[in-house]
Amino acid sequence: MKREAFTKLCHHVSLQGDTGLSKKILPVVQAYRTKQQCKKLPVIWIETNCSGDNNIAFMNTADPYVGEVFKAIIDLLYSNTFMAAQGKDALKLLNEAAKRYKHQFTLVVEGAIPIKDNGIYNVIARTENYRLTALEAVKWLGPLAKYVVALGTCGSFGGATAGRPNITGSVGVRDVLEREVINVSGCPVNPDWFVGTLSHLLMYGKPELDDLGRPVLFYGYTVHKHCQRRSYFDNGDFAKKLGDSECMFSQGCMGPRTGADCPYRQWINHVSWPVKVNTPCIGCTNEDFPDGSSPFFVPLPEKAKKRETKKRMNNGEGDEA
Amino acid sequence: MSKQRITFSPVTRLSGLLSVDVMVDKGKIVEANASGTMFRGYEWLMCGRHVTDGVYMTQRVCGICSLAHGAIASYLLDELYDNELSENAQYLRNIMLAADFIQNHIRHFYVFSLPDFVKMPDYPPFEGQNLKDARLNPEDNKRLVEHYFLAIKAAQQSHQILALFGGKAPHQHSFIHGGVAVAPTVDKMTQAQALITDIGEFVKQCMIPDTELIARVYNDYFKIGVTPRNLLSFGLFKFGVKNEKTLWRSGVLAGNQITQPEARLIHENISRAWYQEDDDLEFRCSKLKPDPYKPEAYSWIKSALYGGGHFEGGPLARMIINGWVNGGTGTMDRIYARSLETLMITKLMEKWLGKLKPGPAPLNQKKIPVKSKVTAMTDAMRGPLFHYAHVEKEEVVQYDIITPTVWNFSPKDQHDNRGPVENALVGTEIPKPDMLYTILGRIIRSFDPCIACATHVLDVKENIKAEVLI
Numbered sequence: 001m002k003r004e005a006f007t008k009l010c011h012h013v014s015l016q017g018d019t020g021l022s023k024k025i026l027p028v029v030q031a032y033r034t035k036q037q038c039k040k041l042p043v044i045w046i047e048t049n050c051s052g053d054n055n056i057a058f059m060n061t062a063d064p065y066v067g068e069v070f071k072a073i074i075d076l077l078y079s080n081t082f083m084a085a086q087g088k089d090a091l092k093l094l095n096e097a098a099k100r101y102k103h104q105f106t107l108v109v110e111g112a113i114p115i116k117d118n119g120i121y122n123v124i125a126r127t128e129n130y131r132l133t134a135l136e137a138v139k140w141l142g143p144l145a146k147y148v149v150a151l152g153t154c155g156s157f158g159g160a161t162a163g164r165p166n167i168t169g170s171v172g173v174r175d176v177l178e179r180e181v182i183n184v185s186g187c188p189v190n191p192d193w194f195v196g197t198l199s200h201l202l203m204y205g206k207p208e209l210d211d212l213g214r215p216v217l218f219y220g221y222t223v224h225k226h227c228q229r230r231s232y233f234d235n236g237d238f239a240k241k242l243g244d245s246e247c248m249f250s251q252g253c254m255g256p257r258t259g260a261d262c263p264y265r266q267w268i269n270h271v272s273w274p275v276k277v278n279t280p281c282i283g284c285t286n287e288d289f290p291d292g293s294s295p296f297f298v299p300l301p302e303k304a305k306k307r308e309t310k311k312r313m314n315n316g317e318g319d320e321a
Numbered sequence: 322m323s324k325q326r327i328t329f330s331p332v333t334r335l336s337g338l339l340s341v342d343v344m345v346d347k348g349k350i351v352e353a354n355a356s357g358t359m360f361r362g363y364e365w366l367m368c369g370r371h372v373t374d375g376v377y378m379t380q381r382v383c384g385i386c387s388l389a390h391g392a393i394a395s396y397l398l399d400e401l402y403d404n405e406l407s408e409n410a411q412y413l414r415n416i417m418l419a420a421d422f423i424q425n426h427i428r429h430f431y432v433f434s435l436p437d438f439v440k441m442p443d444y445p446p447f448e449g450q451n452l453k454d455a456r457l458n459p460e461d462n463k464r465l466v467e468h469y470f471l472a473i474k475a476a477q478q479s480h481q482i483l484a485l486f487g488g489k490a491p492h493q494h495s496f497i498h499g500g501v502a503v504a505p506t507v508d509k510m511t512q513a514q515a516l517i518t519d520i521g522e523f524v525k526q527c528m529i530p531d532t533e534l535i536a537r538v539y540n541d542y543f544k545i546g547v548t549p550r551n552l553l554s555f556g557l558f559k560f561g562v563k564n565e566k567t568l569w570r571s572g573v574l575a576g577n578q579i580t581q582p583e584a585r586l587i588h589e590n591i592s593r594a595w596y597q598e599d600d601d602l603e604f605r606c607s608k609l610k611p612d613p614y615k616p617e618a619y620s621w622i623k624s625a626l627y628g629g630g631h632f633e634g635g636p637l638a639r640m641i642i643n644g645w646v647n648g649g650t651g652t653m654d655r656i657y658a659r660s661l662e663t664l665m666i667t668k669l670m671e672k673w674l675g676k677l678k679p680g681p682a683p684l685n686q687k688k689i690p691v692k693s694k695v696t697a698m699t700d701a702m703r704g705p706l707f708h709y710a711h712v713e714k715e716e717v718v719q720y721d722i723i724t725p726t727v728w729n730f731s732p733k734d735q736h737d738n739r740g741p742v743e744n745a746l747v748g749t750e751i752p753k754p755d756m757l758y759t760i761l762g763r764i765i766r767s768f769d770p771c772i773a774c775a776t777h778v779l780d781v782k783e784n785i786k787a788e789v790l791i
Contacts, residue, residue: 049360050384051384051491051773053383053384053385053491056385056480056491057384057491059432059476059477060481060490061477062481065473065477067473070444070446071444075444075445076445079446080331080334080335081432082334083446083447083449084441085451086329086758087328087330087331087332089449091330092449093449120614121359121360121361121611122359122360123359125338125340128326128328160378160381161361165366167362167365167610168362187381187492188491241684241686242502243504243681267489268481268483268484268490272484272485272488273489274489275488277486277503278495278502278503278682279488279494279495284492290374290381294371294378295370296373296374297373297374310369310716
C-alpha cells in the first residue's frame with residue numbers, strides 16, 4: 001500500500017468514530033511487516049550434539065549486536081536458545097516454518113549428528129510418544145531448505161563431539177545430507193564468520209566456498225600467512241615456552257595448516273586471539289580438529305608422530321586394560 | 322479425571338536439550354521426570370590424550386560456562402605438576418573467571434528467563450510466546466524488553482574482558498596450568514576497567530531493579546518450585562600459591578548443619594539413566610557404557626548423590642552457605658540470588674583489577690607430574706563442579722567430570738528419591754491447563770539448566786573414590 005492510500009485509510013477510519021481503527025489498520029501494517037520480513041533471511045536453527053558454544057559465540061557479535069541481527073538480517077523462526085515459545089508451541093512453529101518457508105529458509109545446524117543406533121544419542125524434541133532425533137530432523141529439514149549452514153566445527157566436520165573414540169558415531173552435517181552444505185567452522189565460530197555468511201546469503205546469495213565448503217572470504221588464507229609473529233618464524237626465532245612473545249610454532253601452533261582470519265579479524269569486538277595471548281593456535285576450524293591438533297602443545301611435525309607411536313603401543317598392548 | 326502425562330519438550334531457552342514429563346492430577350503436578358536428551362561421551366574423548374590438553378578440551382564440554390571447566394582443569398594440573406601461582410596469576414585468573422560468570426548470569430536472566438515473565442515483541446524469535454499470566458504493566462514491560470537488548474551488549478562486553486586476557490571466548494586460551502600466559506599490561510587493564518564499569522552500571526541500573534520488579538510482581542514464585550534446602554557448594558574463586566584458599570566458602574547444608582564437602586562422599590547412580598555396567602571393556606576408559614534402550618531409564622543425566630542424598634547447587638546455594646542470604650529455596654529465590662551474585666562479582670572484579678600489577682605473563686609451568694591421580698573441586702556458574710584425572714606418563718587413563726546440572730537435574734535414584742528440579746516441580750498447582758508451560762518454564766529455568774554439560778558419563782566408582790585425594 002502506498003503512503004497516500006494508507007493516510008487516506010487512517011483518515012477515513014478515524015472519521016467513523018468507532019473503535020475499528022486498529023482492526024482496519026493492523027492487517028495493512030501486518031501485510032507491510034510480512035513483506036519486510038520476506039526481505040530478511042528466514043532461518044531455522046537446530047541444535048544437535050555440541051557444547052552450545054556457537055550460540056554463545058553468536059551472542060558475542062558486535063555491530064550488529066544480536067538484537068539488530070534479529071531486527072534487520074534474519075527471521076529466526078526456530079531456535080532452542082532464543083525462541084520465546086516452548087514445548088509443543090515451539091514444535092508447532094518449527095512445522096509451520098518448514099512448510100511456509102519451504103525452499104526459502106536457511107537451515108542452520110549447530111552441532112554434530114550422531115548416526116550410531118539411528119541417532120538416538122541426540123533427541124532435539126519429544127512428544128508423548130515420539131522422539132525426534134537430530135538425525136531425523138536434519139534429514140527432514142535439509143532437503144526443504146534453500147541453504148544449509150553447518151555452524152561450528154562439530155556441525156561442519158564432527159569436531160570435538162566426533163573426536164576419538166567417537167562412541168556416538170557423530171559426523172558433520174555434510175555426511176548425512178546429499179546436498180551442498182556451507183560449513184562455517186570454528187570451535188566456536190567467530191561471530192563475524194557466521195553473521196557475515198548469513199548476510200552474504202541474504203544480499204548476494206551463496207558465497208564462494210573452499211574445498212571444505214567454507215566461505216573463502218573467511219577461511220581462504222592460513223593463520224600463518226597473516227600472523228603478526230610471522231617474522232619470528234621466518235627468522236627462526238621460536239618461543240621457548242608458553243607466555244613468550246616469539247613464534248608459537250615450537251609450542252604446537254597449528255597456524256601453518258589452519259584456514260582462518262583470526263590474526264587480523266581477532267575475537268569479541270576484535271580485541272585479541274590465541275597467539276596474541278602467547279599461546280598456540282590449535283586449529284579449531286580444521287576438518288580434523290581436535291584429533292589432528294593433539295597433543296596441543298607439541299610442535300606440528302611431532303604431533304602425528306606421537307599419535308602414531310601411541311597407536312602402535314596400544315595395538316601392541318591390546319589387552320592391557 | 323484421571324492422571325494425565327504431559328511431555329514438555331523442547332524446554333527452550335537453555336544450553337543443550339531438555340525434555341520434562343509431568344503427571345498432572347486434579348490441577349497439581351504429582352510426578353516429574355527431567356530428561357537430558359543428548360549424549361556426547363566426553364570422558365571417553367579425554368582418554369588417551371596428553372593431560373595438558375585437558376584445559377582446552379574440557380572447555381568444550383560447555384559453551385556457556387567454558388572457563389569453569391578450563392579453570393578447574395587448570396587447578397587439577399597445578400596439583401598434578403605442583404605448580405606455584407604468583408599473586409598476579411591469582412588475580413588475573415579470578416578476573417577472567419568472574420568475566421565468564423557475569424556473561425553467564427546476564428544471559429541467563431535476560432535471554433533465557435525474562436521471556437517467562439515479560440511479553441516479548443511479536444517478531445521472530447519471540448513469536449508464539451504464549452505467555453500466560455503476564456503481569457507487568459505496559460510501561461514496565463516495555464522497559465524490560467529494552468533491557469533485554471541492552472543485556473546482549475553487557476554480556477558481550479563481559480566476554481570482551483575475557484577475550485582481552487584470554488584471546489577468545491568461549492574457550493579462552495591463556496588461563497592454563499601454572500598461571501596465565503598473557504602479560505597484564507596497562508592498556509588491557511584500562512580497557513577491562515572501562516568495560517567492567519559499563520557492565521557494573523548495567524547491573525546496578527537495570528538487572529537489579531528488573532529482578533526486584535519481577536520478584537515483587539511475581540512474589541508468589543517465592544513459594545512455587547520450592548526445594549528441600551539440601552544445598553552444596555565446592556567454593557568459588559581460588560587464591561593462594563597452591564590454590565589452597567577459596568574466597569567464597571564451600572559447604573554441604575543439610576538441615577541446619579553445614580559441613581565441608583568430601584570427595585569420598587560423592588556417589589553416583591545410574592538406576593534411571595541410560596547406562597549399564599560394562600564388563601566387556603569395549604570402551605576401555607570407563608566401567609560403564611551407554612544403553613539407550615534401558616527400559617526403566619529416562620535421561621542421559623546420572624544421579625549425583627552426596628552421602629546418599631540429592632543436593633542442589635548454584636548461586637542460591639552459595640549465598641545461603643556463605644550466610645549472605647537467609648531466605649527460602651523457591652523459584653524466585655534462585656532468580657534473585659543469581660542477580661545478587663552478578664552484582665557482587667562485578668564489584669569483586671573491579672577490586673581485583675585494582676590489585677593486578679602490570680607485568681610479564683604470570684606463568685610458571687612445571688614439567689614433571691608429582692602425582693598420578695588428582696581431583697579438583699570448585700563451583701561453576703550453576704553449582705558444584707568436579708574433575709578427576711588418572712594419569713600415566715602424562716597421558717589420561719581416566720578423566721571424570723561431574724557437572725552442576727548432574728546435581729540439579731538428577732533423575733531418581735534406586736530408592737526413587739527425586740533430585741532438586743523434580744522435587745521443585747512436584748506439588749506445583751496448575752490453576753488452568755493452559756498455564757502449564759508457563760509455570761514449568763519458570764521453575765525449570767530458575768535452575769539455569771545446562772544439558773550440554775550434564776550428559777557425560779561419570780565414573781567415580783567405589784574403588785577409585787578410595788584413592789581420591791583432596
